[in-house]
Amino acid sequence: MRRLSAMIVKEMWALLRDPKSRIVLVVPPLLQLFIFSYATTLDVKNVDVAVLDRSGGVHAAEFMARVAGSPSFRDIRRLSSTDELEQAIDGQEVIAALVFDPDFDARVTRGEPATIGVVLDGRRSNAAQIVSGYLSAIAGGYGAELLPRRAAEAGTAGSVVTNWYNPSLDYIWFTLPSLVAIIVAVAGIAITSQSVARERELGTFDQLMVSPLRVHEILIGKMVPPFLVGMFNGSLYLVIAPLVFGVPFTGSYLLFFLALAVYLLALIGVGMLVSAASATQQQAFLGSFLATVPLILLSGYAAPIDNMPGWLQTVTYADPARYFLILVQGLFLKAMPAAQVFQQLWPLVVIACATLAASAWLFRARME
Amino acid sequence: MSAAVASAKGVVKRFEGVTALDGVAIDVAPGRITGLVGPDGAGKTTLIRILAGLMEADEGEIAVLGGPPGAALDDLGYMPQRFGLYEDLTVAENLTLYAELRGLPRDERQPVFERLLDFTDLKRFQARLAGKLSGGMKQKLGLACALVKTPKLLLLDEPGVGVDPISRHELWAMVGELTAEGIGVLWSTAYLDEAEKCDTVYLLSEGTLLFEGPPGDLTGPVADRVIRVTGFEARRRQFLTEALDREDVIDGTIQGRSVRLLIRDGRETPDAATLDAGPDTQVEPAGPRFEDGFIERLGGGPRGTSALAERYREIPPSDTPMIEANGLTRRFGDFTAARDMNFSIPRGQIFGLLGPNGAGKSTTFKMLCGLLTPSEGTGAVAGNDLRRAAADARASLGYMAQKFSLYGDLSVRQNLDFFAGAYDLGRSEAAQAIEAMTEIFDLGERMNVNAGTLPLGFKQRLALACAVMHEPPVLFLDEPTSGVDPVTRREFWTHINGLVEKGVTVLVTTHFMDEAEYCDEVTLIYRAEQIASGTPDALKARAAELSGAADPTMEDAFIALIEDSDRARELEAAA
Numbered sequence: 001m002r003r004l005s006a007m008i009v010k011e012m013w014a015l016l017r018d019p020k021s022r023i024v025l026v027v028p029p030l031l032q033l034f035i036f037s038y039a040t041t042l043d044v045k046n047v048d049v050a051v052l053d054r055s056g057g058v059h060a061a062e063f064m065a066r067v068a069g070s071p072s073f074r075d076i077r078r079l080s081s082t083d084e085l086e087q088a089i090d091g092q093e094v095i096a097a098l099v100f101d102p103d104f105d106a107r108v109t110r111g112e113p114a115t116i117g118v119v120l121d122g123r124r125s126n127a128a129q130i131v132s133g134y135l136s137a138i139a140g141g142y143g144a145e146l147l148p149r150r151a152a153e154a155g156t157a158g159s160v161v162t163n164w165y166n167p168s169l170d171y172i173w174f175t176l177p178s179l180v181a182i183i184v185a186v187a188g189i190a191i192t193s194q195s196v197a198r199e200r201e202l203g204t205f206d207q208l209m210v211s212p213l214r215v216h217e218i219l220i221g222k223m224v225p226p227f228l229v230g231m232f233n234g235s236l237y238l239v240i241a242p243l244v245f246g247v248p249f250t251g252s253y254l255l256f257f258l259a260l261a262v263y264l265l266a267l268i269g270v271g272m273l274v275s276a277a278s279a280t281q282q283q284a285f286l287g288s289f290l291a292t293v294p295l296i297l298l299s300g301y302a303a304p305i306d307n308m309p310g311w312l313q314t315v316t317y318a319d320p321a322r323y324f325l326i327l328v329q330g331l332f333l334k335a336m337p338a339a340q341v342f343q344q345l346w347p348l349v350v351i352a353c354a355t356l357a358a359s360a361w362l363f364r365a366r367m368e
Numbered sequence: 369m370s371a372a373v374a375s376a377k378g379v380v381k382r383f384e385g386v387t388a389l390d391g392v393a394i395d396v397a398p399g400r401i402t403g404l405v406g407p408d409g410a411g412k413t414t415l416i417r418i419l420a421g422l423m424e425a426d427e428g429e430i431a432v433l434g435g436p437p438g439a440a441l442d443d444l445g446y447m448p449q450r451f452g453l454y455e456d457l458t459v460a461e462n463l464t465l466y467a468e469l470r471g472l473p474r475d476e477r478q479p480v481f482e483r484l485l486d487f488t489d490l491k492r493f494q495a496r497l498a499g500k501l502s503g504g505m506k507q508k509l510g511l512a513c514a515l516v517k518t519p520k521l522l523l524l525d526e527p528g529v530g531v532d533p534i535s536r537h538e539l540w541a542m543v544g545e546l547t548a549e550g551i552g553v554l555w556s557t558a559y560l561d562e563a564e565k566c567d568t569v570y571l572l573s574e575g576t577l578l579f580e581g582p583p584g585d586l587t588g589p590v591a592d593r594v595i596r597v598t599g600f601e602a603r604r605r606q607f608l609t610e611a612l613d614r615e616d617v618i619d620g621t622i623q624g625r626s627v628r629l630l631i632r633d634g635r636e637t638p639d640a641a642t643l644d645a646g647p648d649t650q651v652e653p654a655g656p657r658f659e660d661g662f663i664e665r666l667g668g669g670p671r672g673t674s675a676l677a678e679r680y681r682e683i684p685p686s687d688t689p690m691i692e693a694n695g696l697t698r699r700f701g702d703f704t705a706a707r708d709m710n711f712s713i714p715r716g717q718i719f720g721l722l723g724p725n726g727a728g729k730s731t732t733f734k735m736l737c738g739l740l741t742p743s744e745g746t747g748a749v750a751g752n753d754l755r756r757a758a759a760d761a762r763a764s765l766g767y768m769a770q771k772f773s774l775y776g777d778l779s780v781r782q783n784l785d786f787f788a789g790a791y792d793l794g795r796s797e798a799a800q801a802i803e804a805m806t807e808i809f810d811l812g813e814r815m816n817v818n819a820g821t822l823p824l825g826f827k828q829r830l831a832l833a834c835a836v837m838h839e840p841p842v843l844f845l846d847e848p849t850s851g852v853d854p855v856t857r858r859e860f861w862t863h864i865n866g867l868v869e870k871g872v873t874v875l876v877t878t879h880f881m882d883e884a885e886y887c888d889e890v891t892l893i894y895r896a897e898q899i900a901s902g903t904p905d906a907l908k909a910r911a912a913e914l915s916g917a918a919d920p921t922m923e924d925a926f927i928a929l930i931e932d933s934d935r936a937r938e939l940e941a942a943a
Contacts, residue, residue, distance in 0.1 A: 006789020013782050014775065207773040210737045210844070211790040212763035 003213050007221030011195070015225045025191075029183050029233045030240075036179050037172060037245060047131055050077040050088045050097040057105025063116070064098075066138050072131075085119065095121045096131050108146065176247045177332040178301045180237045181324045184230050184260070185267055185295055189288045191226040192271025196363065197284035219360055223268050230264040231257070241332070251331030255341045259327045262348045266320035269355025270295070276362040299325050323348045372431075373398050373521040373552035374419055379428035381414050388414045389425070390575040395568075396521060396552045401543060403566030403583070404556040405658075408851035409824045410572040412556040413449060416525050419554070420446045433521055442470075445519035445551075449526045452510045455499030459490055459509055462498050466513040484512040487542060503725040504535025511542065522546065522553045528562055532724030532879060533923045534930060540565060558851050560659040561923075571662060573853065574823075578665045586661035593631040595638075596623070596654040601646030605865040611643070612672025612862070619660065619669040619858065622865075623885045624905035630660050632668070659854050669858035675808045676836065677866025683715060683841045683873075688751050690715050690842055690873035691736060695745035698731050705731040707896045709745070713889075715841075718864070718874040720887035722926065728896040729877045730846070736875065737844045738762050750841050763791065766835035770847035772827045776820025780811055780830060783819050784837070791838035798837075805833040825856040832863065843867065845876040849883065861886055881922035892929055899933040 016022055049067065053060050068076055077094060079085050085097045099117035107114040118135055120128040199205040208218060238256065241247040249256075274287035296302065298312070299321035305313055316322050323344040330336030330344075372395040381389040389411045396402045396419075404412050417423040418430065421438020433440035453462055463484065467477050485491040488508040493501065498509060507527050514522060524543070528536050540562075543553055555566060563569050564583045571579040571586070579586050600607045608627050612620050616638060619630035631637050640649040663669055689712040696709040706728040713719040721729040734740040736747050738758050747754040752761035774783045784805060788798035806812050809829040814822060819830060828849070835843065843864070849857040865886070868874060876883065884890050884904055891901040900907055904922060911925035912918070914932050 002789055002792055002794070006786050009789070010775070010778065010782065010786040013778050017777060017779075017782075202776065203769065203771045203773045204775060206739055206769060207767060208790075209739055210762055210765065210767040211787070212759055212792060213790050214759065 004217045004220060007213060007217055008224045011221050011225050012228075015191070015229070025187070025229050026233070026236075029187050030236070032183050032186070033176075033179055033237060033240065036183070037176055045072055046074045047072060047096070047127070048075040048077065048094045049073055049131070050079050050085065050094040052079040052082065052085050052097060052099045054102045055100045055104035055106075057108075059105050059108040060100040063100075063138070063142055066142060067098075067135070070134065070138065072134050089119060089121050092121065092123075095124060095128060096135065098135070172245055173247050173333060174329070176237075176241050176245050177328045178299075178325055180234060180241075180328050181263070181299065181321050182296055182301060183237075184234055184264070185321055186292055187233060188226050188230045188264055188267040189271040189274070189292050189295075190285075191229060192222070192268045193274040193278070193284040193288035193291075194281055195222045195226075196272070196275040197278040197281050200278075201280045215360060215364055219272065219356075219363065222272070223265075226268055226271065227261075227264050230267070231260065234260045234264075247332060249332050250335040252335075252338070255336070255338060256328075256331050259324060259331070259341060259345060259348075262345055262352060263320060263324040263327075265352040266348050266355060269352050269359060270320070272359035273355055273362060276359045276366055295319055295321050298322065301325055317347065318351065320348055320351050371398075372396055374430075374432045374554070376415075376419065376425075376430040377428060379415065379418060379425045379430065381411075381418065381423070381425050387575050389418075391428075392570075392572065392575070392577055394554075394570050394580075396554045397568065398520065398552040399547050399550045400567040401547055401553045401555055401565070403563050403569040404554055404572065405558075405560065405563040405566075405569055406572035407558055407824065407853035407856075409574070410853075411575045412558075412572055413525055415572070416446075416523050416554065416556055420444065420523055442517065443520040445514035445517075445522040447507075447510045447514040447522075447524045447527060449529065452513065453498040453506060456497060458495050458497055459501070460494040462509060462513055463516065466516045470517045472516055480516060484515060487545075488512045489538075502535075504531045504538070507531050507535065507539060508542070511539070515546075518549070519551060522551050524553065524555045526556050526558065528557050528559055532727075532930075533881070533926050534724070536562075537927065560662060560854065561657070563658040569658075571665070573666070578662070583658050586665075587656040587658055589633075590630060590660045590664055591656045592653065593633065593637065594654045594656045594660055595629050595631065596626050596652050597629060597640075597643065597645070597649060598626040598652075599646070599648035599650045600627070600643070601648070603869075605869055607645055608865065609672035609674075609862075609869075610645075612669070614638075619663045620672070621858075621861075621882065621885065624903065624908065628654055630663065630668075633664070663854050663858070666853065666855050669855055670862050672862060674863045674866030676832075676863045677870055679804055679808075680836070680867055680870050680872070681839050683871030685871065686715055686751075689713055689748075690750055691719065691875055692748040693732070693736060693745070694747065696732060696735050696742045696747055697744040698735055698740060699743045704896050706735070706893075709735075709893075709898060711889075711891055711898075711901065713873055713875065715873055716868055716871045717888040718868055718876060718886055720884050720890035721875070721877040721893060722879070722884055722890050723893035724930070725879070727893045729893045731896075732893065733844065733846060733875065733877050737765060737767055763838075764840055765842045765844055766838070766840040767844045768831050768835040768846065768848050770850055772820075772831060774819050774827070774831055774834060777818055779816050780819055780822070781815045783830060783834060787834040788837055793838055801837045805837060809833050824852055828852055828856055828860060832860065836867070841872060843872055843874045845874060847878055847880075848876065850878075850880065857882075881926060884922045884926075892926065894930050894933055895937075900929045 051064055064076060067073055077088060079088065079097065088094045089097060097119040099119065104114050116139060118132060120132055122128060199208060238249060242249055270291050271288060274291055275284050278284035278287050298316045298319045305316050305322065308316070327336065327341060327344045330340065374396040375394065377393045379389050379392045380387070392411070392415060394415065404415065406412055414423065418425050419432055419437055430437050433443050454465065457465065463481055472480065485494065488511065490505065490509060490512065493505065498506065501509060511527065527539055531539065543555065547553055557563065566583060568581065569579065569583045569586070570577060604622055604625060604627060608620050608622055611617050611627060611629055616632050616635040617629050618632045621628050640651050643649055643651070691713040693709045693711050696706060697704065698706045709732050711719065721733060723729040731740065735742045736749065738754060738761060749761040750764035752764060754761055775786070784802045788801060793801060806815065811830065814826060819827065822830065849860055864874060876887065878884060887904060889901065889903055890907065891898045892907070900910065907929065908920050908922065908925045911920045911928035915924065915928040917924055920928065
C-alpha cells in the first residue's frame with residue numbers, strides 16, 4: 001500500500017507540478033469543446049442565394065419574400081442574366097440560384113402547374129441538398145396555400161413530424177454529448193501513452209524496475225492521473241452542456257459517472273498499450289495518433305456505423321467510443337434506463353480488461 | 369610559436385540565467401594539441417560550439433582562422449560529441465557524404481579515402497553500418513569524416529567518451545600524427561588523465577578558467593607532496609579514512625593495496641612514524657598527476673569520515689555470498705552478450721566489472737539487478753534467487769545509474785518521498801531517513817528545486833541518497849562517477865568506502881581505471897567473457913609479466929590483458 005501510494009503521488013506530481021502542464025490538461029479540452037461545438041454545424045444556416053426573376057410578377061416576389069423571411073437564408077442577390085448567374089455560382093458567391101421563367105406568374109394565376117428552376121452548387125453537395133430541401137419546403141407550402149382545395153382533394157394532407165428527444169432538431173443536442181466521448185478519448189489516450197514512454201526515454205525506467213515496486217503497482221500508479229483528469233473533464237462538460245449550450249441532461253448522474261469511469265479505463269488500456277510498445281515519447285505520440293483517429297472515425301460520430309461496409313461494422317465492435325457514444329447520447333437526451341446502459345457497458349468492461357491485461361503483458365515483455 | 373589558429377578573449381555565454389561561460393580566454397596553436405579539460409557542465413561544449421560558429425557568444429572577442437567564427441569553414445574540422453555520424457549509412461557512405469558536404473572534388477576522393485581508412489584502420493569495415501560499430505570505431509570514423517578535407521583547425525568535442533582505453537590510445541596516436549602536419553587541435557575531455565598528454569591545457573570549472581598552461585605547470589607545485597603509503601596494518605579503507613581525517617592531508621585515493629596521499633601545501637610530509645599505522649608502514653614519493661593539481665585548485669578533497677556511513681546500520685555478518693553469479697548467460701537472438709559469468713562476492717566487499725563498451729559488463733550487471741532475465745544460469749542477491757524471489761532481491765539492493773535517472777521535473781523532496789515509499793519505508797522511518805539524507809548531503813536549501821536543474825554534483829548526491837535511503841545490504845553502481853569533478857568523485861567514494869566498512873557489498877561497473885583501484889576484486893569482461901579476475905594488484909602483476917612494464921597502472925593492465933586475449937584468440941583461430 002505504501003509503495004502504491006508513493007507511485008500514485010509521484011505520478012500526480014509528474015503531471016501537475018508544472019503550472020504549464022496543469023493548464024494544458026484543462027484548457028485545450030475546453031477550447032476543443034467550444035470550437036468543435038460551433039464548428040461542426042450539421043444544419044445549414046446563413047446561406048446566400050441568388051434569384052434571376054424573368055417573370056417580374058407578384059407570385060415570384062411573394063415567393064422570394066418567403067425565402068428572405070426564412071432564418072436559414074441571409075442574402076438574396078438579384079441577377080439580371082444567365083451570365084451573372086454562372087458567375088455567382090462559379091465564384092461560390094451563392095450556393096443556389098432560383099430562376100423564374102417569364103410565364104411563371106401567368107401560369108400560377110391561371111392555376112396551371114408552374115416550375116421554379118433551382119441551380120445548386122454541386123461542389124458543396126451536402127449543403128446544397130439541404131438548401132434544396134429548404135426551398136422545396138417553401139415551394140410546397142406556398143403551393144398548398146394557393147390551392148388549398150386541390151391539395152385537399154388530392155388527399156396530400158402532408159405529414160406531421162415530431163422529432164423525439166430533440167424536438168427542435170438542434171444539431172448541438174447531438175454533437176455536444178458526442179464531443180464528450182471524443183474529447184475525453186483524445187486527452188485520455190494522449191496522457192496515458194506518454195507515461196511509460198517518457199520514463200523509458202529519460203532513463204528513469206530502469207530505476208523504477210529495480211525498485212521493489214511490482215508491475216501492477218507501477219501500472220495502477222500510471223493509470224490514476226489520466227483517470228482523474230478524464231473524470232474531471234467529464235464532470236466539467238456535464239456542467240457546461242446545460243449551462244452554456246442549453247443541452248439538457250435527462251439521465252442518471254450515477255449511471256453517467258459509472259459509464260465514464262468504465263470508458264476511461266478502456267481508453268487508458270489503449271493508451272497504456274501504446275505506451276508500453278513505444279521506446280520514445282515521439283513514438284508514443286505517433287502511436288496515440290494512430291489509435292485515436294480510427295477510434296473517432298469508427299465511433300459513429302463522424303458517419304453512421306450503419307452506412308459502413310459490413311466488415312468495417314464488425315471492426316467497430318472493438319471501439320470503446322462506439323459504446324460510450326450511445327451511452328452519453330442516451331443519458332443526455334432520453335434518460336436512458338439502467339438496463340439499456342448495462343447493455344452498452346459490458347462490452348466496454350471487456351475492452352478495458354483486454355487492453356489493460358495486454359498492456360501489463362507487453363510491459364513485462366518489453367522489459368528485455 | 370606561430371600565430372594561433374583560434375583565439376578568444378573574455379567569452380561570456382548565458383543560457384536563461386545560467387552563465388555557461390564567464391570570461392573565458394583560449395588560444396589554439398597550430399601543430400599542437402590544446403586540451404580543454406573539465407567536468408561535465410563546465411562549459412566545454414559551449415565554447416567549442418562558439419568557436420565552430422554554431423552559437424554566438426554574448427560577449428568577447430573571437431577569431432577563428434583569422435576571421436570571425438563560421439567564416440573560414442573550409443579549413444575547419446569539427447567532430448561533435450554525438451550525432452556526427454549517420455548510423456543508417458555504412459562507413460564508406462558516411463565518408464562519401466562528408467566529402468560531398470565539404471565539396472571535395474570527385475577525383476580527389478579515392479586517394480583521400482584510402483589514406484583515411486588506412487589511418488583509422490577501418491578498411492575492413494567499409495561496408496558496415498556506422499550504427500553497428502563499437503564506440504571506439506565510431507569515434508575514429510567521426511575523426512575521419514572531420515578530416516576529409518585537411519583542416520587547419522580541428523575541434524574535437526569529447527572524442528574519448530564511451531571509448532575503451534585501447535581505442536583511446538589509438539585516437540591519441542592518430543591526433544598526434546595530425547599535429548605533426550601542422551594542424552591545430554582542440555581536444556575537449558572530462559578525463560583528467562588525458563590532460564597530461566596535451567601540450568597546453570585550459571581547465572574549465574563551472575564556466576571559469578581555473579588554469580591555463582602546460583599540464584606540468586599544474587602538477588609542478590604538488591610534485592613533492594604526493595606520497596604512496598604501503599604496508600600499513602589497518603584495512604586499506606580504514607587507513608584511508610584515518611589519513612584523510614588528518615589536518616596535513618588534503619586528498620587521498622586507494623591504489624590496490626597502497627594508498628596515495630596529497631599533502632597540504634607548507635606542511636611537512638609525514639613519515640611512517642607520524643602516520644602511526646604499524647611497523648611495516650612504508651612511505652615513498654609518488655608521481656604527481658593532473659588530478660592532484662585540479663583538486664588542490666578546488667580547495668582539496670573531502671574529509672575521510674562519511675556521515676552517511678556513520679548513521680548506516682551495521683549489515684549483519686554472514687557466510688553466504690551477498691552477490692552470486694553461476695554461469696549467467698544472456699543471448700539476444702544468436703548473439704551472445706554475456707557467456708558463463710561466474711563470481712561470488714562476500715559481504716563487505718567492492719567488486720568491479722571492467723571492460724570496453726559493448727563487451728557484456730552492462731548485460732551481466734543488468735541480469736544481476738533483475739533488469740534482464742538470464743538465458744541460462746542463476747544469480748542471487750543477498751541470498752534471494754533472481755528467478756524465484758526477484759522482488760525480495762530488488763528490495764535488498766540500492767541502484768545508482770551512470771545517467772542521472774531520477775525525476776528531473778519533480779523537486780528534490782518529491783524524489784526523496786517517492787523512493788522512500790517505493791522501498792516500503794514506513795511514515796516515521798521515511799521522515800527520519802529523509803531528514804538524515806538532507807543533512808548529510810546538504811540538500812536543505814534545494815529541497816523545493818526541480819531535481820533536473822541541480823548542479824551535477826548535487827544530482828549525484830541526490831541519486832546516492834535515493835539509492836541508500838532504505839539502507840540496503842547491497843549496492844549496484846553503474847558507472848557512478850563518470851563526468852563529475854574529482855572532488856565530487858572523492859566525496860562519493862568516501863561514502864562508499866564508509867558503507868563497505870559497515871558491511872555493505874558493492875557491485876560496480878566502470879571504465880574509469882581509478883575507480884577500479886577501489887575494488888577488492890575485479891573481473892575483466894571482453895567479448896562477452898571473463899578474461900581475467902582477481903585483485904587489482906594481481907591483475908597489474910599479471911600485466912607486468914605480459915608486457916614487461918615495471919609499474920603498470922590499472923589502465924596499462926587493462927590494455928595488456930585485452931591484447932593478450934586477442935593474441936590467444938588469433939592463435940586459436942590460426943590453429
